[in-house]
Amino acid sequence: MSIRDEQREQRRQLIFDKAIELFAKRGYANTKIGDIAKAADMSVGLMFHYFESKEKLFEELVRYGVQAADNTPREMNFENPLDYFEGFLKMLFHYAKEQPQIMYMFVIMGQLQRGEGIPEHILEIARGADQISQSAEIIEAGQQYGYFREGDPYLLSFTFWSSVQGVMEQLAVHPEMLESDTLPETDWLIGILSKERKQ
Amino acid sequence: MSIRDEQREQRRQLIFDKAIELFAKRGYANTKIGDIAKAADMSVGLMFHYFESKEKLFEELVRYGVQAADNTPREMNFENPLDYFEGFLKMLFHYAKEQPQIMYMFVIMGQLQRGEGIPEHILEIARGADQISQSAEIIEAGQQYGYFREGDPYLLSFTFWSSVQGVMEQLAVHPEMLESDTLPETDWLIGILSKERKQ
DNA sequence: TATAATATTGAATGTAAGTTCAATGAATCA
DNA sequence: TGATTCATTGAACTTACATTCAATATTATA
Numbered sequence: 306m307s308i309r310d311e312q313r314e315q316r317r318q319l320i321f322d323k324a325i326e327l328f329a330k331r332g333y334a335n336t337k338i339g340d341i342a343k344a345a346d347m348s349v350g351l352m353f354h355y356f357e358s359k360e361k362l363f364e365e366l367v368r369y370g371v372q373a374a375d376n377t378p379r380e381m382n383f384e385n386p387l388d389y390f391e392g393f394l395k396m397l398f399h400y401a402k403e404q405p406q407i408m409y410m411f412v413i414m415g416q417l418q419r420g421e422g423i424p425e426h427i428l429e430i431a432r433g434a435d436q437i438s439q440s441a442e443i444i445e446a447g448q449q450y451g452y453f454r455e456g457d458p459y460l461l462s463f464t465f466w467s468s469v470q471g472v473m474e475q476l477a478v479h480p481e482m483l484e485s486d487t488l489p490e491t492d493w494l495i496g497i498l499s500k501e502r503k504q
Numbered sequence: 505m506s507i508r509d510e511q512r513e514q515r516r517q518l519i520f521d522k523a524i525e526l527f528a529k530r531g532y533a534n535t536k537i538g539d540i541a542k543a544a545d546m547s548v549g550l551m552f553h554y555f556e557s558k559e560k561l562f563e564e565l566v567r568y569g570v571q572a573a574d575n576t577p578r579e580m581n582f583e584n585p586l587d588y589f590e591g592f593l594k595m596l597f598h599y600a601k602e603q604p605q606i607m608y609m610f611v612i613m614g615q616l617q618r619g620e621g622i623p624e625h626i627l628e629i630a631r632g633a634d635q636i637s638q639s640a641e642i643i644e645a646g647q648q649y650g651y652f653r654e655g656d657p658y659l660l661s662f663t664f665w666s667s668v669q670g671v672m673e674q675l676a677v678h679p680e681m682l683e684s685d686t687l688p689e690t691d692w693l694i695g696i697l698s699k700e701r702k703q
Numbered sequence: 704t705a706t707a708a709t710a711t712t713g714a715a716t717g718t719a720a721g722t723t724c725a726a727t728g729a730a731t732c733a
Numbered sequence: 734t735g736a737t738t739c740a741t742t743g744a745a746c747t748t749a750c751a752t753t754c755a756a757t758a759t760t761a762t763a
Contacts, residue, residue, distance in 0.1 A: 309730075309739070316740090330618060334533040338721060348742050353722065415670075419529060419677050456689065463681075464671060464688040468696075471614075471670020472663060478618050482662075489663040490655065496695045497667075508709070508761070515710090537751060547712050552752065559751095 317355050320345050321369075322406060324362055329409035329477050332416055333363060333423055364427050367417065370410045374434040386447035387499055390440070394469065394491040401476065402483055412477045415470040437462045444498065454500050465497045516554050519544050520568075521605055523561055528608035528676050531615055532562060532622055563626050566616065569609045573633040585646035586698055589639070593668065593690040600675065601682055611676045614669040636661045643697065653699050664696045 323344040327336045338359050342349045356362040383389045401408040417423060417431040437459065445458040454461060472489060476482060492503055522543040526535045537558050541548045555561040582588045600607040616622060616630040636658065644657040653660060671688060675681055691702055 307731085313739085332531050332533065332618070334531065337719090349721085350723085350743070351741055354740070359721065415673075419531070419673065454692070456692075457686070460686060460688060461692070463674065464692050467670040467674040468667030468693070469670070471666040471668070471673065474614075474618065474670065475662065475666040487656070487659060489659060493653070493655075493660070493663050493696045494667070497692045502701060506761085512709090536749090548751085549713070549753085550711055553710070557752075 313355075316347075320347075320352060320355055320362070321366065325366060325406050325409045325413065328363065328366065329412040329416075360424060360427070363423075364430065366410075366413065367427055367430050370414050371430060371434045373407070373410060374414065374436065385450075385452055386443050387452050387495065389443060390465070390498060391491050391495050394494060397469070397473070398488050398491065401488070402486070405480075405483065408473055408483075409477060411470075411473050415474065437466050440466065451500055453498055461498055465494070468494055468497060512554075515546075519546075519551060519554055519561070520565065524565060524605050524608045524612065527562065527565065528611040528615075559623060559626070562622075563629065565609075565612065566626055566629050569613050570629060570633045572606070572609060573613065573635065584649075584651055585642050586651050586694065588642060589664070589697060590690050590694050593693060596668070596672070597687050597690065600687070601685070604679070604682065607672055607682075608676060610669075610672045614673065636665050639665065650699055652697055660697055664693065667693055667696060 320341065324336075324341050327340055327344060331340075338352055339349055341362075342352050345352075352362075356365070383392055397408065397411065414431060414434065417428060441459040441462040444453050444461050447453045448455065448458065472494070476488075482488065496502070519540065523535075523540050526539055526543060530539075537551055538548055540561075541551050544551075551561075555564070582591055596607065596610065613630060613633065616627060640658040640661040643652050643660050646652045647654065647657065671693070675687075681687065695701070
């Protein structure tokens, strides 16, 4: 790859990263192209040299998020189903510090569900990753082995992911908590799902 | 009060209610005055007969929310501090069905924390209600009597309220769950705070 | 009923923000 | 070095949306 191409790629990546942060912190409609340009230290016009439009930028970002969400579970090994959730949380909190993009991505994927201001075809892309239903299956299976609390698996999954979502959203606005490593214990949230308290 | 005044009040209330719902579901920037007008079945111009501006409407709404949040704890009696949180949740879920406004209000108050698109003086109003710090005090006191989990009280409070926030946000987009009374058990969330599992 | 006050509308206005574009500068390559 | 391609900018263009306003209808009051 030529130097030109590399620089182009770096520039795109820079915009991408700043956009993730801003979209996560302020929401789609609240985030102005000018804000992103300023954060990436370039003119507004240049943004359009790298991304066709605000919408396309956001779309690319959502695709990236869906893909990441899809891949993550496959990368994980776990013995008991609860470990799946615990592992996920640990990973989330762990990465949150070094690569806040992952956390921001998570926040954005959540915001999407609320988004009537967001074009339908982008919402469609996001629906690909139905975390709640997928997890509900794991929970249902796990309940038979007594790992999980009793109750409607979908509702448990809903409650767990909504909570994680809420925590991530708040963390996104409180970067100082990340920096000082002041993060919830994974147990606190896993407790929503688990039958017993950890020893 | 004259009939005119009454009707005026009703009209204002209608706008107010529709605005709460839309702001909660779509966020401040995403919600167009035209959307609210359509929901309230009136012309855009008429909205401005009842409310000076979108911002003023939102401000009034936030003031209402802060006041409601302030009053609620005083209305509650509880024996052990955990009951305070459980009572609050029960109330929230209970009202959510009949008066979704309360739930929406809750969602909006949460959105405010994220809001750089929202005028500073409105954010200032919202800061009046620092749920997290207030609850942290109750938690800290309760820890001494063994009701609560060990851990940084502020962080516990943060985690609990973030989770509640997350659940409310999701419920706001899934009204069918409210209607079918498919709601999380309060225990699931109280477990974030409590030392022991309920018998 | 006549007059005043209020309710209501839709079109006009102003503005903020997304997008386009012509012009300039910098890098690449022949 | 000259030509070509890409990077970058700021200003112009456009559109969506908040807000204003003149005109009309409705209701209250004398």
